[in-house]
Amino acid sequence: MPDAPIPAQSDSPEARRYNRIRRWLGIADFGVGLVFLVVLLATGWSGSLKSLASHMGFGNYELSLFMYILLLLGISKVLGIGLDYYGFRVERGYKLSNQRFGSWLWDDVKGFLVGLVLGSIVIELLYFTIRQWPQNWWLLAWALFMGLFILLAQLAPVLLFPIFYKFEPLDDEDLKRRLVMLGQRAGTHVRGVYRWKLSEKSKKANAALTGLGRTRRIILADTLLDNYTPDEIEAVLAHELGHHVHRHILKSIFVQAAITFVGFWAANWTLHYAVDHHMFEELSDFANLPLLALVSVVLSLVLMPALNAYSRYNERQADRYAFESIASVEPFVSSMNKLAEQNLAERVPSKWVEWFFHSHPSISRRLAAAESWSKSQSASPRL
Ligand SMILES: [Zn+2]
Numbered sequence: 001m002p003d004a005p006i007p008a009q010s011d012s013p014e015a016r017r018y019n020r021i022r023r024w025l026g027i028a029d030f031g032v033g034l035v036f037l038v039v040l041l042a043t044g045w046s047g048s049l050k051s052l053a054s055h056m057g058f059g060n061y062e063l064s065l066f067m068y069i070l071l072l073l074g075i076s077k078v079l080g081i082g083l084d085y086y087g088f089r090v091e092r093g094y095k096l097s098n099q100r101f102g103s104w105l106w107d108d109v110k111g112f113l114v115g116l117v118l119g120s121i122v123i124e125l126l127y128f129t130i131r132q133w134p135q136n137w138w139l140l141a142w143a144l145f146m147g148l149f150i151l152l153a154q155l156a157p158v159l160l161f162p163i164f165y166k167f168e169p170l171d172d173e174d175l176k177r178r179l180v181m182l183g184q185r186a187g188t189h190v191r192g193v194y195r196w197k198l199s200e201k202s203k204k205a206n207a208a209l210t211g212l213g214r215t216r217r218i219i220l221a222d223t224l225l226d227n228y229t230p231d232e233i234e235a236v237l238a239h240e241l242g243h244h245v246h247r248h249i250l251k252s253i254f255v256q257a258a259i260t261f262v263g264f265w266a267a268n269w270t271l272h273y274a275v276d277h278h279m280f281e282e283l284s285d286f287a288n289l290p291l292l293a294l295v296s297v298v299l300s301l302v303l304m305p306a307l308n309a310y311s312r313y314n315e316r317q318a319d320r321y322a323f324e325s326i327a328s329v330e331p332f333v334s335s336m337n338k339l340a341e342q343n344l345a346e347r348v349p350s351k352w353v354e355w356f357f358h359s360h361p362s363i364s365r366r367l368a369a370a371e372s373w374s375k376s377q378s379a380s381p382r383l
Contacts, residue, residue: 011346018094019346023357025090029083034297036076040290050287065127065286069120072289077112084108091202094344099201107201110163122148123289130271131284138268145264146257153253154212157219161210166197167219175225178234179218179241182325186245192217193237199223204343207236209243216244228338231331235322239332242321248314255310259303267295304356311359319366320373329370336363336370 040046049071050064057064088104091097099107125144129137152160161167170176170193183189191214198206198221205224211217218240225233243249270291271283280288323329340347340363347363354362361369 011348014094015344015346018090018096018344019349021090022087023353025083025087026357029080030297030301032079032083033076034294036079037290037294037297041294046287046290050285061127061131062124065124066120068286068289069123070116073112073116073119081108096204096344097202098199103201107164114160114163118152126292127284127286134283137283138264142261142264145260146253149256149260150212150253153249154215157211157215157217161219166200167194168197169193170195170220170225172225174230175233175237178230179237182234182238182241185325186241188241188245190216190218190241190244194219195225196221199226205339206343207240209240209249212249216249218244223342227342228335229331231326232335232338235326235332235335238322238325239318241325242318243314245321246314246317248318251314255307259299259307263296263299266299267292270295308357308359309355312361315360315366316369319361319369323370323373329374332370333367336366339363 040049050068053068053071054064056067088097088099088101092099122145125148126137126141129141129144133140157167176193179193180189190209194217196206196219198204203223204221205227206221207224208219209216210219218237220233220236224236228236271280271288274280274288274291275283275285319332322332326332339345345363346353349358349362360366
């Protein structure tokens, strides 16, 4: 398929610099994690850490495993905190964030605790299945993991997001009416639209479709609601509704299921290989956890371009849905331009950057798609 022509519009040096820094921060963060895992395995420190954890857990398997997870996550937090702080400084430096240091630190602590709780549940279940069914543990672990994943997708809007942000039902009657109209045309409706109080922490604007079933909702940042015209907000709503109509969350869960199936299979193969080659005493020796983490890290790196391509495909579909459901593409175009400016986004990233890193098509491509859709509409006679 030929690429849509990209308007000759270049990015400001500031936008380019900001996005380059963000990218390198991501790469550095990933690199630190990767090196940490490799060092733990290569030096045998994972075994020492396990001895310490067993001591702290009084020899009780589950408690010792929890201590091991706590130590592992604690050390990697210490290793990564400098980069986290630098990221915070960058957002402030580019005037994209108005969050104070105390608030940022508190968010970081909460993020760590959420990761500890969720990570512990998943890993305890993993080693439980390994101990009970050493041969076929990975199949059961995969099923349990997917069950948890679906539960979390459902609970996230009501349980996880409110830990970091405040949400309240949208009380704008005009916008609600527009959404109902959009939904009626599509033969569907989204129960909730929520005002997402992003402005307490960020100057960027954002919107998303989240949740499953009863918790399905569109969230719109107040930074968007307060600065965009009703027509522009309608265009954003239409895009999010496009995700809903095309069942993108459900489809992503199926994709996730397929990937984690391969991941668990690979983890099982790797663990058996390591035990057969006497790197660990037995499968349930949790000093091998860094090896499991390494399998998942490598797999996610290898699959990242494909997953981002899939995401960009979904985004194009949601954009297309928006073009079809709003009266003209102009408010879509102006909302995209505002978003690019407000978020200091790269309108024209290099091809490989977009291919590897971006979950959304670049703004220039989205605008070009809107333009060509609009042209194709005016070219064909309307009955
Ligand atoms: Zn989208």
